[in-house]
Amino acid sequence: MARDAKTLWVRTPTARYPVWVGAGLLAQSGRRLKRLRPRCRQVFVISSPRVWKLWGARLSVGLRAARISAEVLLMNDREEAKRLMTVERLAEKLLARGADRGALLVAFGGGVVGDVTGFLAASYMRGVDYIQVPTTLVAQVDSAIGGKAGVNLRGGKNLLGAFHHPLAVLADVRALDTLPAREYRAGLYEVVKCAVLGDSALFRFLERNMPAVLARQPRALRTALAHALRVKARIVGRDVHERGERRLLNLGHTFGHAFETLSGYLGLRHGEAVGWGIVAATQLSHRLGLLPERDARRILRVVASVGRLPPLPSAKPERVHAQLFADKKKAGKQLRFVLPRRIGRAEVVAGVPRSALVATLGELGSRL
Ligand SMILES: NC(=O)c1ccc[n+]([C@@H]2O[C@H](COP(=O)([O-])OP(=O)(O)OC[C@H]3O[C@@H](n4cnc5c(N)ncnc54)[C@H](O)[C@@H]3O)[C@@H](O)[C@H]2O)c1
Ligand SMILES: [Zn+2]
Secondary structure: OOOOOEEEEEEOOOOEEEEEEEOOHHHHHHHHHHHHOOOOOOEEEEEOHHHHHHHHHHHHHHHHHOOOOEEEEEOOOOHHHOOHHHHHHHHHHHHHOOOOOOOEEEEEEOHHHHHHHHHHHHHHHHOOEEEEEEOOHHHHHHHOOOOEEEEEEOOEEEEEEEEOOOOEEEEEHHHHHHOOHHHHHHHHHHHHHHHHHHOHHHHHHHHHHHHHHHOOOHHHHHHHHHHHHHHHHHHHHHOOOOOOHHHHHHOOHHHHHHHHHHOOOOOOOHHHHHHHHHHHHHHHHHHOOOOOHHHHHHHHHHHHHHOOOOOOOOOOHHHHHHHHHHHHHHHOOOOEEEEEEEOOEEEEEEOOOHHHHHHHHHHOOOOO
8 A cells, every 4th residue: 555645534423434635546456445345246336538538548457456347337427417317327227237235336437437426325215325535636525525425406516415325425536637737726726725624734735835746746745645634524423414514515606506596606706706705795794803814815815826826707796696595595504604714623613794795706816
């Protein structure tokens, strides 16, 4: 086993599973899998044509090294394909190939493949085991762990889903080498998010090592990812169903979702919207007297060090404000913000005055 692989554990009341992070782990996938499930009879890798073309050979070598023979089922991994129809098609293929309750699925791809496979695993024959082998930064730092799986409805994202934890998560940072630069940077804002809300040591690491992280140096990346994953694993372990603490992981997302919607999902990637969302939450927190100026400056500096964020959709602060409330009103809920209180600590805050919100949105720049 590679000595430089890090193992973290996600522990929830119903599940306990390892998350392996390191460079070159695809080649060890079979050996690691066998330790968890000595009898791997029916293994099905679910992936996308692109991911399979880029990294399929490495995964196959890893599986074959442990004498695991797997069948590969490919799916379209565009967000539009994250629908129940895709789950159904895959389930029909599993059945046609004789998959029973002992089947093991391997989600090999980005968040779309991971969410679809997780949901497929949760529902096929009322539940089969699966492992996550995430290949994007977003999937490695965020979607592969936590057990949330699901697909989109016409009326909104991730509205049809389940909680189903994987048996293990294997994150090979090498796989990130082929990610387009913009995709990679967008994922980094989720790493920054974890640092701001829960890990001051990771924050300092990012302050000092952003160039190495941007250059995708395996060691820097492994350290950053392992820390960020630990933040998520800790929080998810205490609050699987998102009733309390797990909300903290939404830092930057309340603003972010509004920006994403206003940009019609086209202009801004999710991670970039979160980047802007962290900026907005930081400025709002400082304005409300909840975050010292020095910490606010440090957060803004780290966000800026990831790169230049694309401009926000052109909308007046009032329009963004209305968008912020749109979803909550539908659900009859209060609007809550996750606000940083100092580096490494955040808090859920309700009842933020409209004037403070509009002023913050105005301050975000003339592009708003
Ligand atoms: N379940 C959760 O907790 C959770 C959390 C965050 C996001 N998500 C979901 O994740 C999805 C977004 O995931 P994503 O950002 O990983 O994007 P994605 O899955 O859409 O992948 C983006 C693109 O990158 C390609 N790709 C994947 N790996 C690659 C690699 N190694 N090299 C080159 N190209 C590669 C894919 O083929 C795709 O074209 C959304 O649907 C979102 O709702 C879920
Ligand atoms: Zn996110």
